[in-house]
Amino acid sequence: MSVPHLTTALTGPLLDLERKILAAQPEIEHWFRNQWQEHTPPFYGSVDLRNAGYKLAPVDMNLFPGGFNNLNPEFHPLAVQATMIALEGYCPDARRVLLIPENHTRNTFYLQNVAELAKILRQAGLVVRLGSMNPEITESTTLDLPDGGQLTLEPIVRMGKRVGIAGFDPCVVLLNNDLSAGIPAILQDIEQTLLPPLNAGWAVRRKTQHFTAYDKVVEKFAALVDIDPWVINPYFEHVDGLDFHSRAGEDKLAATVDTMIEKIRIKYEQHGINQVPFVIVKANAGTYGMGIMSVKSGEELLGLNRKQRNKMSVIKEGMEVHDVIVQEGVPTFEQINAAVAEPVVYMLDRFVIGGFYRVHTGRGIDENLNAPGAHFVPLAFASPLSTPDCDGSPDCEANRFYSYGVVARLALLAGSLELE
């Protein structure tokens, strides 16, 4: 069904939304084909989804995905094929890629992700070397990986309008570093193809800009499939001018939360949903699950203690938070071994290349799962025999994961609008 036929944690009959999406599949794929004629997809991306049963929505879109190690190795051929296609679009003449990872040298899970990504690029026929911007990497440094392999980081060097490493002049520079700390001078004004572009980094990017673009995408898509846009789109608001240390803006934030809780309550009534509304307050440029709170009323944000305020005020690379997105909370319906789980869908170019579940045993269905203690369960290819017919014809099987791939691609399309 145009996305890998994967298993999900859900069982039971298809939800209304899933059924509508499956039925409209030829129109949806046709629509996506046209969209990708007009908009260039990001080189890669991952989308965190929440499936509440009545609602299936993206809650975050990452343009520097860091979990390639969590994908099922069986997906590699898909990723390799997608890489080849992406290359043809960006730079058909490419032979050598410089991959720039995050500066972590002790997060071995992250390093394993880098190793998997490098493997995909190599399998697509590229010569790949790893250029580190970490000031501690002053010479070629080989690190051990959890799987028994190794990874060699080399210091990145600038030569005129080009970056590379000593003795290696790449055609393409691929960032797996989200530039949370700002845009480094060494990457400015280079003549090589830089993927994704510098404005994709968190130094520039804002979640509220992404969800503004997502609103536009959803508006068109909801009309195509004839659904209430809300069932695939969480409400959001932008609140800035905050200072968690001095409590500046606390009242404004609390009022925004309360207004949204009320909007959600009205929707829940309309749709007959028996849930307690909640919202997620997130740093607008945040990542790595830092600077996030789940609240059920504005009051919870008044009088935060020092520890809570510290937690909200500082994100990756020690950046201060003055600017948040208040986002409708979507409870997750999915569980793996009685632990709450949310699907993460991986895309390369315009193709879904796989996914996994982020699982957290210690968290509730209304909490952020991208937090210490989370673990990952790779999604497997679904056996065609394990899924029921979707229309009684023998060669059309209901593919539950298809809907996940559609919603993830809507977020990817929003990412592409955002970068334009």
Add this chain to the structure above:
Amino acid sequence: MSVPHLTTALTGPLLDLERKILAAQPEIEHWFRNQWQEHTPPFYGSVDLRNAGYKLAPVDMNLFPGGFNNLNPEFHPLAVQATMIALEGYCPDARRVLLIPENHTRNTFYLQNVAELAKILRQAGLVVRLGSMNPEITESTTLDLPDGGQLTLEPIVRMGKRVGIAGFDPCVVLLNNDLSAGIPAILQDIEQTLLPPLNAGWAVRRKTQHFTAYDKVVEKFAALVDIDPWVINPYFEHVDGLDFHSRAGEDKLAATVDTMIEKIRIKYEQHGINQVPFVIVKANAGTYGMGIMSVKSGEELLGLNRKQRNKMSVIKEGMEVHDVIVQEGVPTFEQINAAVAEPVVYMLDRFVIGGFYRVHTGRGIDENLNAPGAHFVPLAFASPLSTPDCDGSPDCEANRFYSYGVVARLALLAGSLELE
């Protein structure tokens, strides 16, 4: 490695040729990227390979592959992704496809192939219906499939400059019928996109034209990888003006065979190969394993008995053979459970999407395996753990199947030159 990482029947150390191809992988992929900028790949194709250890060569290239049912179902996501890409190239606006199968209604294995192909197209987001040119199909006809499913054939109709079926006007017409019987009037001068084009059918196509194009491809590729072109290219000659019934041209054919046997003997001596040379004589427009002989000298072709002459003289759809390709025989090195086997590689657009082994328990290593009694063993994805490192680095594994994918893509490229 840019082709699915598949298992092959071979074990043991990599052969010289395989090692050279693996080492040149970035250059090879770069070269293919450039080739596909200049040449449009056929919509799909399959290539029969022979691996003799000292030689890995295509012996036939089919532009209407009929064994999608023999592919591992795990490959479907790759095929679906490749279909989406092909569509974007040919006809981004496509929604509805008319698939035209062969006229067989009792060959259930073939019908299962059609069902699998239709499934791939549907999964790529197309509405697919099957239009039959079989005069016996005068109304919608549902046939049972070996896997318990069903397939519905409908009579193809012409409406002005368009073909379709009653109530269904397709954007794209996909042939899975090799047009052995000639180009049907109903398909001439249609305004819809027809894939592959009519000149890909056996009514027009000749194996010698394919191998002439393959010569050109190999010349460039052998220089790139620095190999003797012969190790990936079987000798061939064209002999026409034959009439097996009246024995016309028998001497010319025998003399061509003897000359080629002598050329092969010289190559075998050069390379220190201890094998008895043989050649394959095949109908130049033939398919389905019909009209094929394996001989070790020209003499074997003199004084054929009536049965042998009948076998050589008539191919699919009762077409008479006047024109053959004399092709260097490449013995197969590969065995599955002590039966001789040859790999068949499937491609869609420019991507390898899988493959299988054609296995024949009753045949020798120097015989044609595409014959009654053959069975098929799908190739599985290789486990990354089962293959040794190719250079000691942890993220580069030797992929034996990679060489097969490269040689198959060379033949695909020849197919593309042939259609231009």
